Amino acid sequence: MVMVVRNPMIEKSNKDGKPLVEYQEEEILDTVYNAVLQQCYSMYRLFNGSFAQALETGGVELLKQRLEKFFYRYLQTLHLKSCDLLDVFGGISFFPLDKMTYLKIQSFVNKVEENLDLVKYTAFLYNDQLIWSGLEQDDMRILYKYLTTSLFPRHTEPELAGRDSPMRTEMSGNLQHYGRFLTGPSNPNDPEAKCRFPKIFVNTEEELHLIVYKAMSAAVCFMVDASLELTRDFCVKLNKLVGPHLTVLASDICEQYNINKRLSGPEKEPQFKYIYFNHMNLAEKSTIHMRKTASISLTSVHPDLMKILGDINSDFSRVDDDEEIIVKAMSDYWVVGKKSDQRELYVILNQKNANLIEVNEEVKKLCATQFSNIFFLD
Secondary structure (H helix, E strand, C coil): CCCCCCCCEEEEECCCCCEEEEECHHHCCHHHHHHHHHHHHHHHHHHHCCHHHHHHHHHHHHHHHHHHHHHHHHHHHCCHHHCCHHHHHCCECECCCCHHHHHHHHHHHHHHHHHCCCEEEEEEEECCEEEEECCCHHHHHHHHHHHHHHHHHHCCCCCHHHCCCCCCCEECCEECCCEEECCCCCCCCCCCCCCCCCEEEECCCEEEEEEEEEECCEEEEEEEECCCCCCHHHHHHHHHHHHHHHHHHHHHHHHHHHHHHHHCCCCCCCCEEEEEEECCCCEEEECCEEEECCCCEEECCCHHHHHHHHHHHHHHHHCCCCEEEEEECCCCCEEEEEEECCEEEEEEECCCCCCHHHHHHHHHHHHHHHCCCCCCCC
């Protein structure tokens, strides 16, 4: 696969007053767009299987048809100006949970998989953050990207019952719930409902139905072997089983999250902004990005600083050793990159008069407060 990207340019006037085009070649970060190209293929493979599979099934013509059908729509969702270091990592944001609530989720997943024996894999998310997944890391990575940048944004709507605790009322012997299918039938109780689900490919060639079910801020993905036909009865059974439990679980998670928030006190404007990524479990965390979707990347720092982060990452990718790079930007901001034991941390400090030793001390303080259980080499 090849992607051609046009270099940004600015027009200047030469001595004679004639316009002169100057290309900003340094503005394009190869690592970022290389990552975007790899994402394009991974997303194609998620819904269509590998190129080799299409060639084996129907030759070059079938591959051409699939490519044209997929990329005609997918390329329109790519906003290359919004791509940055987070696209290089392609990480997953994990939702922080206490042990008891995590065990409740684990119990819920086990119960559903036991009662619905067709379900092969399950993934559980809350507030667009992953809590539990039965998929391989690389498959979950691209599925997570699809869910958070495409499927979930299409279905956002005001949460019912004030988003917090739903009213748990009995209705004809059943618990009222706020569960609904994001893929498949909008109303499974409708006799005319069509139970069609998108198909995805995991473990390279394994084809599955993707069932995404949501209640309030909690979403669950159930994956079922694509060779099995999913009937309306199956959808009704899933809705009855999962809906009430997921509604209660979403309420419990929200309650626990609010308690933890109160205990940690009011949020202050952080003195430093950072991006953290762990290559081992794909965990990422950013206080730089206020919002990151396929179409927009709202960052709280200047694009020049984002470019410095990208340059530091490029330097890190060239060597296997652990290292640290400290840069003072033209705007007097300090930018620090740390690579240690498969983990990367990038920090932006707004301390104009600080020297190298003071900057180093500030980063140590950040590591001690935000990453106390993570070992960073000094």
